[in-house]
Amino acid sequence: MAAENEQVLLEKVYLEDCPGCRVDLRKATQRSAPFRELFYVWIVVLATALPISSLFPFLYFMVRDFHIAKTEEDISFYAGFVGASFMLGRVLTSYLWGILADRYGRKPVIMIGTIVVYCTFHFAMHQAYASEVCRAEHQPLGLSIVSIAWGIGLIIGPALGGLLAQPAEKYPDVFSKESLFGRFPYFLPCLSISIFAVAVFIACFWLPETLHTHKGCNRGTKSYENLEASIDCCDLKEKIGETDGNKLDSKRSLFRNWPLMSSIIVYCVFSLHDMAYTEIFSLWAVSPKQDGGLNYTSHDVGNILSITGFGLLVFQLSLYPVVSRILGPVMVARVSAVLSVPLLSSYPFIALLSGLKLFLTINIASVLKNVLSVSIITGTFILQNNAVPQHQRGAANGLSMTAMSLFKAAGPAGGGALKASRRHVPPRCSYGFLHLNVIEVIGIVMTFKPFLAVPED
Known part of the structure; x- marks a missing residue:
């Protein structure tokens, strides 16, 4: 009986009317990476990253103009809480959307999250989706696409905000002060991002669904993987025995899954660091030289971040999948975090430079910092998605986004408060780079055992 059950479980049968089975069949028969599906993932994640990141270059000026x-010190304090409120909105929605995605499918939730509530929904479903459309050997590439898109969104967003905010002042030949964009100087970047979100929503109609939608018990289905994904497992435990049935228990608490929870906590710590860095970098760059800043304009910041985005794209598409296969996602994340510490320590001294030396140095540092950050986040994505079966992946990623948003809500507020407190400390220590390194070191320690538990699969 045991041998018969084992044979049944190992045979794979794909149901024609199940979208998840169609995706699994494509993965079984095509060894190439699903570049078309990953392109859709890329643009959807980009659309969710732009709204928050585009605010940073002009938040300082917008709060000042209001x-x-x-x-002047209080400007940064209030600007930080604007970014924090965005993340708090995500806290209230991410887990719910994850549960809905496990029940009704990835595609409808991604579409709704893109156009209707895209400002409060993160890329939880995009992580799950990217891992489900890829074969095991392509998973680092698929999840790095999510990281690339989010990372580039954190680059392009500030670039758009810096280039398009206050257009009447920057481009007086095109926008007059009496025009709509002259009277509302921060409307143009918001409008541009909203138009892009509508275009992405339309593109989502071509996304294939990855969730299995088997009706009832499907007693004729012989695929262990398909049965595991079925919503109604019925007497599955009786078919394969109590031990294996426990593995398929859809009611197993995510909170008792330590490989998942430990990877989420590590992810949250590094996400807090990244959000605080994004806030501090923009504020540091536009602050006066006498205060330890770079005295850049929002246009200058946009140019730096555009260059960083290109460098990030090249690295993640060409090098990260190879490095991840050789070293593994945990080691890549650990090494990246260690290298980030001396890099961040050099930022206050970069402000001592000027001219071409400053331009070249800050661009190189920005590219390196974002490459290291995205490598860390991609590694935690892989751990999270390997820690749960498909029928819990949406809820698990929603839980991850909820926890991450709580941490990221503290990032802008903390970054703004640290910058605002510069009058109490020496100028070279006034932008929170030391505090960022403290968070980074905490994250490094947490990537080791016994805290971080790596999933067996």
Whole structure:
């Protein structure tokens, strides 16, 4: 009986009316990476990253123009809480959308999250989707696409915000002060991103669904993988025995899955670091030289971040999948975090440079910092998605995004508060780079055993 059950489980049968089975059949018969599906993932994640990141270059000027802050130092304090409110919105929605994606499918939730509530929904489903359309050997590439898109969104967003905000001042020949964009100087970047989100929503109609939708028990189905993904498992435990049935228990608590929970916590720590870095970097770059900043304009910041985005794209598409296969996602994340510490320590001294030397050095540093950050995040994505079966992947990623958003909500607020506190400390220590390194070291320690448990699969 045991041998018969084992043979049944190992045979794979793909149901024609099940979208998840169609995707699995394509993975079984085609060894190449699913570049078409990954392109859709890329643009969807990009659309979710742009709204928050585009705010950073002009938040300082917008808060100043609203005359909310009484002093210049208070501007950064209030600007930080604008970014924090965005993340708090995600806290309230991510886990719910993850549950809905496990029940009704990835595609509808991704589409709704892109156009209707894209400002409060993160890329939880995009992680799950990218891992499900890829064969095992292509999973680092698929999840690095998510990291690339999010990382580039954190680059392109500030670039768009810096280049398109206050257009009447920057491009007086095109936009007059009496025009709509002159009277509302921060409307143009928001409008541009909204138009892009509508285009991405339309493109999502061509996304294939990856969730299995087997009706009832499907007693004729012989695929262990398909049965595992079925919503109604019925007497599955009786078919394969109690031990294996426990592995398929869809009610198993995610909170008792330590490989998942430990990877989520590590992910949250590094996400807090990245969000605080994004806030601090933009504020540091536009601050005066006498305060330890670079005295750049928002246009200058946009140019730096555009160059960084290109470098990030090249690295993640060409080098990260190879390095991840050789070293593994945990080791890549650990090495990247270690290298980030001396790099961040050099930032206050970069401000001492000027001219071409400053331009070249800050661009190289920005590219390296973002490459290291995205490598860390991609590694944690792989761990999270390997820690749960498909029928829990949406909820697991939603839980991850909820926890991450709580941490990231503290990032902008903390970054703005640290920058605002510069009047109490020496200028070279006033932008929170030391605090960022403390967070980074904590993250490094947490990547080791016994805290981080690596999934067996």
